[in-house]
Amino acid sequence: MKRNITLKALSKSLNVSVSTVSKALNDSPEISVATRKKIKEIAALNNYIPNASAQNLKNKKTKKIGVVIPGILPHFFAEALNGIEETANKMGYQVMICISKDSLNREQEIIKNLLNNQVDGFIISLAQESQATNNLNHIKEITKWKIPLVLFDRVSEEINCDKIVLNEELQAELATLDLIKTGCENIIYLSGIPNTSVSEQRKAGCLTAIREHGLPERIIEFEGENFPAHLIKKLAVDKKIDGILAADELSAVITMKTLIKAGLKIPEDISVISYTNGTMGSHFIPSLSVIDQQAHMQGKISVETLLDRIEGHLLMDPILYRLKSKIIHKESTRKTSSISQRGLLISKFFN
Known part of the structure; x- marks a missing residue:
């Protein structure tokens, strides 16, 4: 790799x-816009990076970890963050959330700010x-400078780094098969x-089960506060819905509230x-059946993997952890009519 120019040389x-x-x-x-632009262009052409990143490259540890998550309100991220902080603190690292x-x-x-704060990894x-x-x-830039990075939950195949995930599709x-077994069509x-x-x-996993049984494919996606309450109510009243697999806890709870009101x-x-096995779904009436995302464990393993990478304890090739999960049936799903049938349906995935 081309040697990085120093601030003095620049x-x-x-x-x-x-x-x-x-x-x-x-x-x-204090510096004019024109001068700033010129200096930044020359810096980029000469492969200059901030001192914080350079120190990471030289492996001078600051005992700081940069953690970037989409939000703190979803139970999954709150619980994952709990696992991250708890594990990092035990190992003597400070977490910048x-x-x-x-x-x-x-x-x-x-990410730019965390680099300037001299984090050891992300x-x-x-x-x-x-x-x-x-x-x-901006994510690829982290790996370009050989700064340790762990992606969890929401990851990308384009990023060459360690990853912690569930087998989401399976x-x-x-879960969709469990709905089908109770008579949902x-x-x-x-x-x-x-x-x-x-x-x-x-979505891919849900559609696989639906197609295998020749059932109609129905997908509803929305963003932010644009919850399609009217559409869901109409489909439900017209008996065009008898089962729902929700990708997130909030959507599921809002949906159940809409259905009960109808x-x-x-x-x-x-x-x-x-x-997500969160408190919102657990305390709703009826309680929400869930696929447990192992949030705390994802956070814990993310830190352990990152610190092993920082300390040089891992081989060069990135690691992909696929954590085991489980389906927890509570009050929002009907009971299966045949235990033996359930065993037969699930066993085919492991034979």
């Missing part, structure tokens, strides 16, 4: 002081907008997190199953 080539170059690179108003709010620009800015769950636009250059297929895949890697994999019974009229 200032010499531009015939300006080191202070001027530093201020220009940090967008100081940042929230992307599913924004590409915010995620880009966060743990990231990608923002929805980054995945939807497939704009991952779990969605098994009109199953909808519902997602409030479209254009994310996890939602796409869950005079429908759960699970007698419509069965609902979702991802």
Whole structure:
């Protein structure tokens, strides 16, 4: 790799002081816009990177980990963060937590700031907008400079790094089969997190089970607060829904509330199953059946993997952890009519 130019060498080539170059690179108003632009262009051409990143490259540890997650309110990320912080603290590392709010620009800015704060490595769950636009250059920049990176939950095959995930597609297929076994013939895949890697994999698993049984394919996806309550109510009242696989807990809970308001019974009229074994779904009446995402474990293993990578304990090739999960049936799904039938259906995936 081409040797990175130093700040001193860069200032010499531009015939300006080191202070001027530093201020220009940090967008100081003391330096004119034209000068800042010129210095940044020359810096980029000469492969200059901030001192924080350079220190990471030299393996000078700061005992700081940068953690970037889409949000703190979803139970999954709150629980994963708990696992990250708990494990990092035990191993003597400080965690710098940042929230992307599913924004590409915010995620880009966060990573830039964390580099300037001299973090030893990153743990990231990608923002929805980054995945939807497939704009991952800011993530690739981390790996370009050989800074340790672990992606968890929302990951990308384009990023060459360690990853912690569930077998999302298989779990969605098994959950859909459980709905089918209880008599559901009109199953909808519902997602409030479209254009994310996890939602796409869950949708694929759901559709695999539906197609295998020759059932109609129905997908409802929405973003933010645009929950399609009217559409779901109409389909339910017209008896065009009898089962729902939701990609996220919030969508599932809002859906159940909508159905109950419409005079429908759960699970007698419509069965609902979702991802995330969170407090919101657990305390709803009826309680929500879920696919457990192993959130705390994903956080714990993310830290352990990252620190092993920082300490040089791992081989060069990146590691892909696929954690085991389980389906927890609570009150929002009907009971299976035949235990032996259930065993036969699931066993085919492992023979």
